[in-house]
Amino acid sequence: MDPNIILKAAIERQEVSAIEALMLMQQEEPGFADIYQVANELNRRTHQGVTSFVHRTHIYYTNVCRASCRHCSLFRKKGDKEAYTLTPDQVVERVQASPVRNDIAVQGALNPDLSVSYLVRLIQTLRDEFPHAHIHAFSPTEVHFAARRARVPAREVLEQLKEAGLDSMPGTGADILNDKVRKKISPDRIRTADWVEIVKSAHRLGIKTTASILVGHVENEIHICEHLEIIRNIQKDTGGIVEFQILPMIPEGAAFGNSRQRISQQQLLKLVAISRIFFGNSVQNIQVPWALFGLPEAIQCLSMGANDLGGTHFQGGAVYTSGPAARYTSPELLEKAILKAQRRPRQRDSVYGDGTKKTVRTRKAALALR
Numbered sequence: 001m002d003p004n005i006i007l008k009a010a011i012e013r014q015e016v017s018a019i020e021a022l023m024l025m026q027q028e029e030p031g032f033a034d035i036y037q038v039a040n041e042l043n044r045r046t047h048q049g050v051t052s053f054v055h056r057t058h059i060y061y062t063n064v065c066r067a068s069c070r071h072c073s074l075f076r077k078k079g080d081k082e083a084y085t086l087t088p089d090q091v092v093e094r095v096q097a098s099p100v101r102n103d104i105a106v107q108g109a110l111n112p113d114l115s116v117s118y119l120v121r122l123i124q125t126l127r128d129e130f131p132h133a134h135i136h137a138f139s140p141t142e143v144h145f146a147a148r149r150a151r152v153p154a155r156e157v158l159e160q161l162k163e164a165g166l167d168s169m170p171g172t173g174a175d176i177l178n179d180k181v182r183k184k185i186s187p188d189r190i191r192t193a194d195w196v197e198i199v200k201s202a203h204r205l206g207i208k209t210t211a212s213i214l215v216g217h218v219e220n221e222i223h224i225c226e227h228l229e230i231i232r233n234i235q236k237d238t239g240g241i242v243e244f245q246i247l248p249m250i251p252e253g254a255a256f257g258n259s260r261q262r263i264s265q266q267q268l269l270k271l272v273a274i275s276r277i278f279f280g281n282s283v284q285n286i287q288v289p290w291a292l293f294g295l296p297e298a299i300q301c302l303s304m305g306a307n308d309l310g311g312t313h314f315q316g317g318a319v320y321t322s323g324p325a326a327r328y329t330s331p332e333l334l335e336k337a338i339l340k341a342q343r344r345p346r347q348r349d350s351v352y353g354d355g356t357k358k359t360v361r362t363r364k365a366a367l368a369l370r
Contacts, residue, residue, distance in 0.1 A: 001020065001023060003023060003024060003027055003031055003034070003035075004034070006020045006023065006024060007024075007034055007035065007038045007277070010038055010280070011041065011042070013280060013281070016277055016278050016280070018225045018226065018228065018229040018278075021225045021228060021274055021277070021278045022221055022222060022225045024274050024277065025221045025224065025225065025270065025271075025274055032266075032269075032270060035270065035273050035274065035277070036269070036273050036303065036304050036305075038273075038277060039272070039273035039276040039277050039304055039305030040273075040303050040304065040305060042276050042280065042305065043276055043286075043302075043306070043307055046281065046284055046307070047284075048344075049342075049344050050307065050343065050344045050345075050346050051302055051307055051308065051309065051341070051343040051344065051345060051346065052307060052309070052345075052346040052347070052348045052355075053290075053308065053310060053311065053312065053331070053334045053338075053345070053346075053347060053348070054310070054311045054312070054347070054349060054350060054355055055099075055103065055311070055312045055331050055347055055355060056100055056102075056104060056105055056134075056311055056312070056349075056350065056355075057094075057098035057099070057100055057101065057103070057104050058105040058106075058107075058311060059086075059091055059094050059098075059104070059105070059106050059107075060106075060107055060109075061085065061086045061106060061107075061108040061122060062084065062085040062086065062108040062109055062111045062114065063075060063076050063082070063083060063084060063108070063109055064076060064078050064083045064084070064085055064109055064111040064113070065109030065110045065111065066110050066111075066112050066188065067109070067110050067186065067188035067189050068187075069185060069186045069188070069189065074109065075109050078111075078112075078113070085111060085113070085114070088118075088121050088122045088124075088126070089125065091125070091126065092126060092129045092130075095129075095130065096129075099312075099328070100312075101130055101133060102130075102133050102134065102349075103133065103134045103136070103349050103350055103355065104126060104130065104133050104134070104135050104136065104137075105136045105137065105170065105311070105350065106122065106126070106135070106136070106137035106138070107138065107139060107142070107170060107172070108138075109142075110141065110142070110145045110188075110189070112149065114146070115146065115149070115150065116146045116147070116149075116150045116152070116157050116160065119138060119142070119146055119161060120160050120161060120164045121164075122137075123135060123137060123161055123164040123165050123166050124164045126165065127164060127165030134167050134168070134349050134351070134353075135165055135166055135167050135168075136167060136169065136170060136350035137161075137166055137169065137170075138161065138166070138169055139169065139170050139171070139172045139173040140169070140171065140173055140174075140190060140195045140199055140202075140209075141172075141173035141189050141190045141195070142173075143157050143158060143161075143169075143198055144190045144194050144198055145190075154194075154197070154198050154201060155201045155205075158198070158202055158205055158207065159205060162205050162206070166207060167208075167350070167351070168207060168208045168209060168210075168242070168350050168351050169202055169208075169210075170209070170210050170212075171199060171209045171210040171211040171212050171241065171245070172210075172247075173189065173190060173195065173212075174195055174211060174212050174213060174214070174227070174231075175213075175214040176213065176214065176215075176217075176219045176223050176224070176227050177192045177196070177227045177230045177231075178192065178219075178223045178226055178227065179191055181218060181223055184218050185218060192230070196230065196234060199211070199234055199238075199241075200234060200237060200240075202240065203234075203238035203239070203240025203241075204238065204240075207240070208240050208241075208242050208351045209240055209241060209242070210241065210242055210243045210244075210245055210287075211231045211234070211241045211243070211244050211245065212244070212245040212246070212247055213227050213231075213244070213245075213246055213247065213271075214247045214248075214249055215246070215247070215248055215249065215263055215268075215271060216248050216250075216263030217249050224271065228274075228275065228278050231279075231283065232278065232279060232282055235279075235282045235283055236282065241283050242285060242350075242351045242352050243283065243285035243287050243308060243352070244275055244279060244283045244285065244286050244287065245287040245289065246268070246271060246275065246286070246287065246288055246306075247289065248268055248292055248293065249263070265297055265300075268288075268293065268297070268301070269300070269301060272286060272288060272301045272304045272305050272306050273304045275305065276304075276305025276306070284307075285308050285352060286305055286306045286307055286308065287308040287309070288301040288306040288308070288309065288310070289309070289310030290309045290329070290334070291310065292310075295329070295337060298310075299337055299338075299340075299341050302338075302341050302343055303341075308348075309334060312328060312329055312330060312331055312334060331347055
């Protein structure tokens with residue numbers, strides 16, 4: 001099929017199939033400009049020049065992990081010198097010391113010493129201390145691991161977490177939703193069908209999620225397009241996905257470091273644009289995390305279909321970085337960069353609501369003021 005016919009259909013808000021997305025993905029360089037132009041126009045229609053970001057605290061409660069994912073530099077085995085696990089109270093202390101406390105993201109690893117009750121207690125402790133904060137926590141992989149060890153359905157774990165105060169979940173750990181690829185890069189983690197079912201179960205309980213893709217390892221263009229189709233099918237079924245996050249793997253320090261270069265900026269730009277074209281109005285927000293792309297590169301993606309730069313507070317580690325240090329930039333610097341790109345900045349929360357609420361007082365501080 002002529003790529004121009006596919007792009008014309010996209011401009012007319014017709015659905016683009018996975019095969020058609022693959023055809024666009026396989027276009028050579030002279031055709032990139034047309035793809036970028038269509039993606040930019042679709043983005044303009046949807047967001048009217050607005051570019052968002054989230055100002056939140058991101059805490060990792062443990063880095064002890066039984067999995068040995070080849071693309072991860074965060075995990076440590078139990079007993080390693082750098083291994084740690086925080087108590088719920090220690091997580092609260094880290095949030096209290098952070099620059100923002102009204103939006104809290106919490107993730108960890110597959111720690112066999114942590115039970116479902118620990119996850120529930122962690123959410124309850126955060127909710128008690130920050131009663132009005134938005135709590136965005138636990139990937140489908142973490143939920144699946146805890147449920148399997150407790151020998152209970154994942155839905156039951158999600159119900160307990162929701163009752164404890166969980167607001168939304170990150171759709172990370174998706175990597176590439178193809179089990180042959182997952183076996184190569186994440187052999188000890190959740191399978192595709194389980195990831196999909198947990199995300200759908202969360203949505204049916206009223207817990208919104210993000211969705212993500214990890215690129216730059218052993219995937220190919222067919223795997224990418226299959227992944228996009230799975231995400232869109234989930235959204236058609238439940239409508240609970242608030243963003244699609246594109247994560248480039250940074251192999252320095254990971255097991256692929258000597259065998260694969262980081263994905264090129266040109267490849268990333270094309271993926272951003274095709275994601276916008278493929279999802280149309282089904283998943284409206286395309287995120288390019290500035291801390292992984294680099295801020296200049298992420299800003300460039302705003303002309304290729306992206307509308308979100310991720311978070312101000314990025315805790316290094318989780319699957320892609322080689323160093324443990326956190327990266328932070330202020331809302332003011334992101335706003336300045338967005339304005340320079342002739343876009344209008346918007347601070348959001350984890351589910352794309354208003355993110356400009358005043359910093360939430362702790363329960364103790366609120367009681368002291370009475």
